[in-house]
Amino acid sequence: MIIDCHGHYTTAPQSLTDFRDAQIAALKDPAQTPSRASLKISDDQIRDSLENAQLKLQRERGSDLTVFSPRASTMAHHVGTEATSLEWSQISNDLIERVVGLYPKNFVGVCMLPQSPGASLEGSVRELERCAKMGFIGANLNPDPSGGNWTSRPLTDRFWYPIYEKLVELDMPAMVHVSSSCNANFHATGAHYINADTTAFMQFIQGDLFKDFPTLRLIIPHGGGAVPYHWGRYRGLAQDMKRPPLDTHVMKNVFFDTCVYHQPGIDLLLKVIPVENILFGSEMVGAVRGVDPTTGQYYDDTRRYIDNSALSAGDKQRIFEENAYRVYPRLKARLRQQ
Amino acid sequence: MIIDCHGHYTTAPQSLTDFRDAQIAALKDPAQTPSRASLKISDDQIRDSLENAQLKLQRERGSDLTVFSPRASTMAHHVGTEATSLEWSQISNDLIERVVGLYPKNFVGVCMLPQSPGASLEGSVRELERCAKMGFIGANLNPDPSGGNWTSRPLTDRFWYPIYEKLVELDMPAMVHVSSSCNANFHATGAHYINADTTAFMQFIQGDLFKDFPTLRLIIPHGGGAVPYHWGRYRGLAQDMKRPPLDTHVMKNVFFDTCVYHQPGIDLLLKVIPVENILFGSEMVGAVRGVDPTTGQYYDDTRRYIDNSALSAGDKQRIFEENAYRVYPRLKARLRQQ
Secondary structure, three states: OOEEEEEEEOOOOHHHHHHHHHHHHHHHOHHHOOOHHHOOOOHHHHHHHHHOOHHHHHHHHOOOEEEEEEOOOOOOOOOOOHHHHHHHHHHHHHHHHHHHHHOOOOEEEEEOOOOOOOOOOHHHHHHHHHHHHHOOOEEEEOOOOOOOOOOOOOOOOHHHHHHHHHHHHHOOOEEEOOOOOOOOOOOHHHHHHHHHHHHHHHHHHHOOHHHHOOOOOEEEOHHHOOOOOOHHHHHHHHHHOOOOOHHHHOOOOEEEEOOOOOHHHHHHHHHHOOHHHEEOOOOOOOOOOOEEOOOOEEOOOHHHHHHOOOOOHHHHHHHHHHHHHHHOHHHHHHHHOO | OOEEEEEEEOOOOHHHHHHHHHHHHOOOOHHHOOOHHHOOOOHHHHHHHHHOOHHHHHHHHOOOEEEEEEOOOOOOOOOOOHHHHHHHHHHHHHHHHHHHHHOOOOEEEEEEOOOOOOOOOHHHHHHHHHHHHHOOOEEEEOOOOOOOOOOOOOOOOHHHHHHHHHHHHHOOOEEEOOOOOOOOOOOHHHHHHHHHHHHHHHHHHHOOHHHHOOOOOEEEOHHHOOOOOOHHHHHHHHHHOOOOOHHHHOOOOEEEEOOOOOHHHHHHHHHHOOHHHEEOOOOOOOOOOOEEOOOOEEOOOHHHHHHOOOOOHHHHHHHHHHHHHHHOHHHHHHHHOO
């Protein structure tokens, strides 16, 4: 079985976008406030949105199950208030739950959280609990709810502890994943995403988060940002800063996915990062949708790169499947229900 | 000859730091304003600061000439006003000129610019001209003078054009290099530096800077941030965005250094980035100062990684020396004077 740990519902029906547009318009003009009842999406519309996209690509590429969450770029926690984020999170997560209900063999849910700049994480804790009850197996945690202005505190700050406590209690991991950027310096998928991954890892080196939460598991997507390429820099910085070695200080708790869109990048990842810290991911349908003219294959068909790598069959299986059971313990329970 | 394109004067005498501390204290208490005349650094103090550091490492590692600029982390353009930055830049650049005067075979100067958040680049243009007259061969350009708050415009914005016009006129390149971070989210050398490199490259993909400045040359340090590791992502994003291929759109004008502190990282860089776009750099004495216990060698002894790579002798020589003459045309003139 091949488990893709990183898929977003980037192809949701237009009426979801329309609702969100109205919700945003209502921030300036409350008369436009949409009612939740007005958002009507039929099961067939959900099926249509997936059959020629994620489900087709699963079949073509030979993956079985996608760990599926609301579209990352439209989480946009920086838009509106905490109440805006809460409503949008509930709607987005409920839609994921419907996807999972329609295709329980193809998808399992991960939720977005109703974060908002300056707001406490109480609402996020409640939404995480609600989603856990629906069968979700993890959450996406945005380290920068301000959308590229980076006004929040580092992930090692006690501000974040309530959500970590709940994640540990529920035995769920979080993927550290920013949303769109309202800072013109940062292209979302080309800079903000990768920078956030790199930033989070360095925060973990500086802090002692995993002393306080020894069983917390955090996934850094997009192959860990810049980290594997600069693995010597990070080992060296930790050493200069008299931090413990990375393998005990960070790598018992942090995992990288394989959303790296060329063979040499994946080869580097597999060479420098221990196999037990790598989860298969493709982010499809996501940041890069085209075909690489140098290979004739989709850039984000990351299974090919792992298939073509020098890893043993056993190590490939760890990345494709087995590691996911360790990182997402609720996944196995969920699969047993079927 | 081996030319290290990336060295900062990180070991300058204590009295320079004392002057800067007084300058910063004077922002709140003008009575503490230090006079420039009070800053006294003897030639012997300069020699002492280099002999057991950069010069020793040049000898030990077998590099010949370092392209040398003021300490990057202490540029701190976010501190004080434009006047603060101007005074600090002039002092810092003058000190580099003295280093070059004492060791003309070992160092050649690159200047810092008196940038300041919100300030125009007129002062930077004037300082660049002044430094060009002193024999400097390039400049460090900070894409985020706010120090981690990213309040300025992208590097492709017309705001930056005055400095590009002057760089082109003087036939000097700039290294895109941020300074320290006053944003607690970003560790300077572990996140802010690498993020800025990644961010700048993506800005170049989005914009059309090199249409307007076809001869402008910009160096992205630290091995190009995350870019080579995510080369497939960047090629794919450019393609999805209907931008021209990277080789014509960006790579006629952008160069990466080799400040990547482990063999697999350098191997990736050399594999995916054309040799003509790579300049030897070590950043010594810089971000990472320790010895890698897995190799018994200094992390930042980047010459070893290139020596150990699979490149041909000719390609190594391009990276070690020849590319530098193309990127820094004033370097050859400077060497001929000796």
